[in-house]
Structures are given as C-alpha cells and as structure tokens.
Amino acid sequence: MSESLNFHFDVDGENFVSAGQASVQVKKNLRRLGLPPEIIRQVSIALYEGEINMVIHAHGGTADINVFEDKIEIILADKGPGIADINLAMQEGYSTATENVRSLGFGAGMGLPNMKRYTDEMKIESEVGVGTTITMCVYLK
Amino acid sequence: MTVKKLAEKYSFEVLSMPEPEKEINGGYIGDLLSWVMGRAEASNIWLTIMTNMNIAAVAQLSDVSAVLICEGARPDSDVISTAKEKGVNILLSADTAYNTAVRISSDI
Ligand SMILES: Nc1ncnc2c1ncn2[C@@H]1O[C@H](COP(=O)(O)OP(=O)(O)O)[C@@H](O)[C@H]1O
Ligand SMILES: [Mg+2]
Numbered sequence: 542m543s544e545s546l547n548f549h550f551d552v553d554g555e556n557f558v559s560a561g562q563a564s565v566q567v568k569k570n571l572r573r574l575g576l577p578p579e580i581i582r583q584v585s586i587a588l589y590e591g592e593i594n595m596v597i598h599a600h601g602g603t604a605d606i607n608v609f610e611d612k613i614e615i616i617l618a619d620k621g622p623g624i625a626d627i628n629l630a631m632q633e634g635y636s637t638a639t640e641n642v643r644s645l646g647f648g649a650g651m652g653l654p655n656m657k658r659y660t661d662e663m664k665i666e667s668e669v670g671v672g673t674t675i676t677m678c679v680y681l682k
Numbered sequence: 683m684t685v686k687k688l689a690e691k692y693s694f695e696v697l698s699m700p701e702p703e704k705e706i707n708g709g710y711i712g713d714l715l716s717w718v719m720g721r722a723e724a725s726n727i728w729l730t731i732m733t734n735m736n737i738a739a740v741a742q743l744s745d746v747s748a749v750l751i752c753e754g755a756r757p758d759s760d761v762i763s764t765a766k767e768k769g770v771n772i773l774l775s776a777d778t779a780y781n782t783a784v785r786i787s788s789d790i
Pocket of ligand 2: 590593594648650651652653
C-alpha cells in the first residue's frame, strides 16, 4: 500500500442533530490540502449520506477516510442490522426510515444512490445481524 | 448576483450572512435533504421550508451559496449560530417558495 493520509471518526448513533461531524471535519481537512472544490464536494456528500445512514439505520459506526496520491477512499463500518437486499436498498426511493426521520427531511431513499452518484467506485458488504461496510473511492484525476 | 445584493434587493430578512460576497448561480427548491444533495449544484441558492439543524450541514457540504427559507418559516437560534460558524448564509422570505423563485429568477 502506498503512503496515505488517514482520518478516523467514531459516528455517534444517538445524536441525529449533530450527525455530519465527520463530513464537516473532512471537508475542512481536504480544503487545507488544496484539493479541487468539486472533488471535496463529492467526498463530503457521499460521506455525509453514509454517516446519516449509520445514525438512522445502524446505531452509529466508524468512518475512515484515506487520502492517496491518486484517490480518496471512504470506509464506513457499522455493527447494525445489516442490509438484507442490497439491490433493493440501492433503488432510488426505497427507504425503511421512520416517520420521525422523514419529518426532518431524511429518509427519501436517495442516500445510497447519492453515494454511488458522487463516487467512482462503491462496494457494499453486509450481513444481516452482523453489520455493513461500505467502501467508496473518488479518483483524483 | 451576490447573496448580499439579493437580500438587499428583495428585502429578505438576513439570519446569517458570514459569506455575503458568495455568487449565486441558479437555484434549487426542495425539502428532502438527499434530493438537495443529489440535485442542487454548487453556488445554487436553496429554497426550502425546512428549518432543522441538518440544513446547516447540508448547505455547507453541498456548497450552495445560501439557504432561502420560505413561507415565513423560522429556524431556532441554535441553527442560526451553527450556520454562522459553518459559513452558511441563511435568508428568510415570507412568500411561498414558488412566488419567491419567480420573483428572483431574473437575477440568478
Ligand atoms: N448502514 C446501514 N445499515 C442498515 N441498513 C441500511 C444502512 N444503510 C442503508 N440501509 C438500508 O437501505 C435503505 C436505503 O438507504 P438510503 O438510500 O440511504 O435511503 P434512506 O436512508 O433515506 O432510507 C435504508 O432505508 C435502510 O433500509
Ligand atoms: Mg440514507
């Protein structure tokens, strides 16, 4: 593995209001590195959707962001309920979010599709009752 | 047009304006946050009736130039202070999102 810059965050599963702290911090860090705004925007939104999902669906988890010479890798891992049907979960509009979450403007079933839209690679590994790990990459062309 | 000029021209109430010189390019109307993040473009002005804390993060992460809260909805003071910290502009319009968009359309 080539050398990389790593950021690690614990995502609090209880606090919905403050969700997004990892994304906000990563955005600051990537700005400081002088990366292009569009790349930073893609990484920030993909990471935020992932963070929100861990909060609303999985009681929290961890986020690791690794900045390489040629790409930014985002790894989101949780020990939540897992995703039974990944193809179904990836469909725009599919959501198991609660009414309460929806009233806050989330739960539109667009989170996973957004993560795919804004990244160049996305892999979901999930086992029901064990947890979910999502790995995404944004290339630095 | 900049956020500051837009607020002045249309007399929008300013709740937070840490970045007055941000240029507005186009707009997006919506309340579902993932739609906003998926469809709004950087520098858009975002018209919404949502007022909860998450709008500050969404606005910041998606690089919109300002949040224009319509229908006279009003966020709590902690949302406003967070927006100021995060460099997020928040304006208020008493009018509907549709009417507000129609009014400002020739300037964005
Ligand atoms: N980390 C996760 N753990 C368990 N289930 C998840 C996770 N992320 C997503 N899901 C499932 O996939 C569905 C679709 O996710 P998403 O597209 O982000 O939409 P939303 O979060 O708005 O429901 C969720 O409703 C949920 O059932
Ligand atoms: Mg989601």
